[in-house]
Amino acid sequence: MFKNHIKLTLRHLWRNRVFTILNIVGLSIGISACWIIFQIVDYEFRFDQKHPDAERIYQFINREEREEKTADFAGISRALPITVKNEIAGVELVVPVYHKADLKASILNEDKEEIRVFEQPKYQVSVSESYFEMVPYQWIVGNVKTAFSSPKQVVLTKSRAELYFPNTPTEELLGKTIAYNDTSIMSISGVVADLDFPSSFNSQEFFVLTDKDWNNDWWGSFNSDDNLFVKLQENVVKENIINQINTINYGHRKEYIDKYGKQWYDLIPLADKHFTATFGANHPTTDHSVLYGLIGIALFILLLACINYINLSTAQLPNRAKEIGIHKTLGSSPSQLMRRFLGETFFITFFAVLLSLIVSSFALKMFADFIPEGMGSFQNYADLAVFLLVLILLITLLSGIYPAWLITRVQTANVLKGQVQNTNGQSRLTLRKGLIIFQFIIAQIFVIAAIIIGQQLHYTVNKNLGFDKEAIVTIDLPAKVLRNPAYVDKKFVLKDELVKNNSIASVALGDRPLDNSGYITSVYNISDTGKVEMKISVRFADEDLLDLYNFEVLAGTNLTKSDTIREFIVNESAVKAMGFSSPKDAIGVHLEMQRQSYPIVAVVKDFHVYDFKKEIPSTVFVNSKRQLNTVNIKLAASNPKHFQKTIGEIEQIWKSIYPNAAFVYKFYDESIAQLYESEYKMSKLISLATGITILISCLGLFGLATLTSTQRIKEIGIRKVLGASVVGIVQMLSKDFVKLVFIAAVIASPLAWWAMNKWLQDFTYRITIEWWMFVLAGVLALMVTLFTISFQAVRAAIANPVDSLRDE
Amino acid sequence: MIKLENIFKWYNVGGTRSFILKDINLSIEQGDFVSIMGPSGSGKSTLLNIIGMLDEPNEGKYFFMEEDVLALKPKKRTALFQSYVGYVFQSYHLIDELTVYENIETPLIYKNLSGKERKAIVGDMLDRFGIVGKKDLFPAQLSGGQQQIVGIARALAATPKLLLADEPTGNLNSKQGEEIMDLFKQLNEDGVTIIQVTHSEKNAEYGKRIINLLDGQIKE
Incomplete structure (x- = not known):
């Protein structure tokens, strides 16, 4: 019986493959979104759950209240750990965690030569033994006692060890050495296995906390990199601890607190840590509202997908009415019919889940930027399986019940007489139209947003910045090169060497003209009436920089070669700020900077000093030998194909001058584009949302088109017999849908305009929103609509009326 | 007006041909009133559909007003059909959403x-x-007989020379049926050529000529 049932269901699904595929695709979009979001939410909520005694672990946080403003952060005074350890009762473990600022790690071989360099390894901390008593690490080699016996030792996690020493068995790592920042050499004293659950304690490289770190009494000095955790003894209330420490703290900081305002310590439980971004400077955090927002989105998409399923399956109902009628005359009870239909829904959902496993694995790769780091490493397969099972059952019931109920309402006698009844009356059609309009409003808002964001990004890339940015490579000189007296003037040697190369058009030292970082200072314009202060952005440049970037000089001459600042070149904005009407008037004027007075020798046309969110400030170019920290290279070739070869040559020259410094170059146009990274990210997300909503809307639309053309098949037949043309019929059927899209466009446009106008306010330099953007979105929606419904409309229009009008 | 020569119509069912119409030869003059009779499945409706250009034969020739219909382009055929033929159905086939006026x-x-x-x-x-x-009024607000009258009015609105009726009284009671048949007779006297398909001997008698169909063949 059951086997027979499955066979019949599969056969039915196969016979209606178009609808089956539509249903599977539609549901799988919803399921994929749910699936990915579930993984994210599940991962985030499992954070720190598996810590032994988690309920007794707390983080110390630092609170301050001044002039009715509170400021909270995670940095504590380094005097705190020793005090808590020695003077506070009720604390089992004191765990200071001092984060390091990404020490460069060089792996050395037996002859102390660098074999591998890691410029910015993250997750380095200084801790004491207590850390390993609180966090349940398994030691693969070494143990807590020996690992912390000497300050020149370091403990690695297994994954970090594999990064530093690929292909070396873990057992052989004890005693291997790593050089940090080229100066301090540490030997590996232990390797621990990575935690097998998501944890706020995500450090990978552990140094020994020195006695100097412990014995500190700077109560007034805080650094957000210095964190303190404690594990309380059983049955100790945290208020007790807080009171004790704050009494001591007040004793040390009485003067400050009485004069400026309150400053005290507080404890947050480990369970809250992951969800408190304020105290998470060095730990992964998230926000409850983000997670609940994601859950909301998942439910919303799932609901849309279910409604689509209902839409599509009720649309099919008239076609199935006869089959259902026959089943009924053969003695099938309503509950049997319902079960049969729910069985179908179950199968479709099941296939949709299978498809969504594929879809979501692609999506996870494509949208890796939006997925929390490390999520993949802690899959809880039991949870996921339960979730999928619940999801399948939920969708089956949610989207199957209503159509199943409708099926039982089919009037047998009428159906068998050949009269297809209107099981889907006018009211239900209106409901469905409402849904389609709603979907299209959402889709159109997204389309308009995507167009406007795209236009703004296009504008940022293509607007004239006031200088050329093509075919320019920039290299920041590493700090160690600049600090080392032996290397300090080698940058001029480098420049001379580079200029000799034929593939290089020109070379200049100095700051990138457009860069969000930079140095701002005050200059004074001294005139008869007094001293006027003016804030000015400073760009250091040598005598070749203006030419290299092809700045337009409005008046005056270029900078001359110089060891120290001798003269200024200002931009138009500075000229205006000083009150001159013409650039020429500013030439020769003296400005005072850091108590020295320099003449303005030239004025350049305004150019973008910062990204488009900031206004062009008053800017000055100065030449100071010590401050030229970036090499700018203009490549001669105009064809990007030749760039790589030239860069290879540049690297050769670089290595011959700075044998120990890494060669890190960037194309300047790419660096500029990177300033808008978050906008690109947003644009990607919007495009994704657009795709999903359009796809889901189209599925719904297709269902509605099928339904109407089935319902109107008799009418279409009559009209054809009366002489209507195919084109005329298609037009008639399309008209209704065009109306829906039009209504959606009318509602969506002002909403989108409002939202995007708000978004554009972030940019000082922005596009204006124009009418054609809305029209384009509308036309796109219209084209998608017509394309979607044309299949059904044309099919209905070319059908032979003899078939639809047959009476017997 | 109408000339059918060696008309064949068949369906392929599982490799063998199932004939609906077999070698039909028929000519109908202008002003005629023909009743096509025969049992269910004898091919009456198919013959009518072919005459009304709603369906095409698999073989044979069809001349309408001296034109070789099957050789005409679809557009031309539609034009020919529009200007000369009106259709009346057994179940009226009025458009439910339109009023009587709009239907016509x-x-x-x-x-x-x-x-x-x-x-x-x-x-x-x-x-x-x-x-x-x-x-x-809308079709749903009319009786069957009234609906059929609207159907005929609609068919005649375009002043066709030929009226095709597929069981026009099939869904009506005998009194309504009689009214319709009287109407047909009147129309025929006014010069409209009528071809009707019917089961009823009585209705067939209204015609000037009766064609009996059996298994796709004409039985004189």
């Missing part, structure tokens, strides 16, 4: 007549069939 008007719209002309013709039709008072 529909074929005129497809013939691209102006609003004024349409108004005149529809008014004329409503008058002629005595349904002026019903012009704003």
Whole structure:
């Protein structure tokens, strides 16, 4: 019986493959979104759950209240750990965690030569033994006692060890050495296995906390990199601890607190840590509202997908009415019919889940930027399986019940007489139209947003910045090169060497003209009436920089070669700020900077000093030998194909001058584009949302088109017999849908305009929103609509009326 | 007016041909009133559909007003059909969403007549069939006989030379049926050629000529 049932269901699904595929695709979009979001939410909520005694672990946080403003952060005074350890009762473990600022790690071989360099390894901390008593690490080699016996030792996690020493068995790592920042050499004293659950304690490289770190009494000095955790003894209330420490703290900081305002310590439980971004400077955090927002989105998409399923399956109902009628005359009870239909829904959902496993694995790769780091490493397969099972059952019931109920309402006698009844009356059609309009409003808002964001990004890339940015490579000189007296003037040697190369058009030292970082200072314009202060952005440049970037000089001459600042070149904005009407008037004027007075020798046309969110400030170019920290290279070739070869040559020259410094170059146009990274990210997300909503809307639309053309098949037949043309019929059927899209466009446009106008306010330099953007979105929606419904409309229009009008 | 030569119509069912019409030869003069009779499945409706150009034979020749219909382009065929043929159905096939008036008007719209002309013709039709008072009603508000009268009025609105009727009284009671048949007779006397398919001997008698179909063949 059951086997027979499955066979019949599969056969039915196969016979209606178009609808089956539509249903599977539609549901799988919803399921994929749910699936990915579930993984994210599940991962985030499992954070720190598996810590032994988690309920007794707390983080110390630092609170301050001044002039009715509170400021909270995670940095504590380094005097705190020793005090808590020695003077506070009720604390089992004191765990200071001092984060390091990404020490460069060089792996050395037996002859102390660098074999591998890691410029910015993250997750380095200084801790004491207590850390390993609180966090349940398994030691693969070494143990807590020996690992912390000497300050020149370091403990690695297994994954970090594999990064530093690929292909070396873990057992052989004890005693291997790593050089940090080229100066301090540490030997590996232990390797621990990575935690097998998501944890706020995500450090990978552990140094020994020195006695100097412990014995500190700077109560007034805080650094957000210095964190303190404690594990309380059983049955100790945290208020007790807080009171004790704050009494001591007040004793040390009485003067400050009485004069400026309150400053005290507080404890947050480990369970809250992951969800408190304020105290998470060095730990992964998230926000409850983000997670609940994601859950909301998942439910919303799932609901849309279910409604689509209902839409599509009720649309099919008239076609199935006869089959259902026959089943009924053969003695099938309503509950049997319902079960049969729910069985179908179950199968479709099941296939949709299978498809969504594929879809979501692609999506996870494509949208890796939006997925929390490390999520993949802690899959809880039991949870996921339960979730999928619940999801399948939920969708089956949610989207199957209503159509199943409708099926039982089919009037047998009428159906068998050949009269297809209107099981889907006018009211239900209106409901469905409402849904389609709603979907299209959402889709159109997204389309308009995507167009406007795209236009703004296009504008940022293509607007004239006031200088050329093509075919320019920039290299920041590493700090160690600049600090080392032996290397300090080698940058001029480098420049001379580079200029000799034929593939290089020109070379200049100095700051990138457009860069969000930079140095701002005050200059004074001294005139008869007094001293006027003016804030000015400073760009250091040598005598070749203006030419290299092809700045337009409005008046005056270029900078001359110089060891120290001798003269200024200002931009138009500075000229205006000083009150001159013409650039020429500013030439020769003296400005005072850091108590020295320099003449303005030239004025350049305004150019973008910062990204488009900031206004062009008053800017000055100065030449100071010590401050030229970036090499700018203009490549001669105009064809990007030749760039790589030239860069290879540049690297050769670089290595011959700075044998120990890494060669890190960037194309300047790419660096500029990177300033808008978050906008690109947003644009990607919007495009994704657009795709999903359009796809889901189209599925719904297709269902509605099928339904109407089935319902109107008799009418279409009559009209054809009366002489209507195919084109005329298609037009008639399309008209209704065009109306829906039009209504959606009318509602969506002002909403989108409002939202995007708000978004554009972030940019000082922005596009204006124009009418054609809305029209384009509308036309796109219209084209998608017509394309979607044309299949059904044309099919209905070319059908032979003899078939639809047959009476017997 | 109509000349059918060696018309064959078949369906392929599982590799063998199942004949609906077999070697039909038939000519119908203008002004004739032909009744096609025969049992269910004898091919009556198919024959009517072929004459009405709703269906095509698999083999044979069909001349309508001296034109070789099967050689015509679809557009031309539609034009020919529009100007000469009107169709009446057993189950009326009125458009449910349109009023009586609009139902009658529909074929005129497809013939691209102006609003004024349409108004005149529809008014004329409503008058002629005595349904002026019903012009704003929807089909569902009419009895079967009234619906069929609207169906005939609609078929005649475009002033066809040929009226094709597929069981026009099939869904009606005998009194309504008689009224319709009297109407047909009247129309025929006014010069409209009529071909009707019917089961009823009595209705067939209204015709000037009866063609009996059995298993796709004409039995004189």
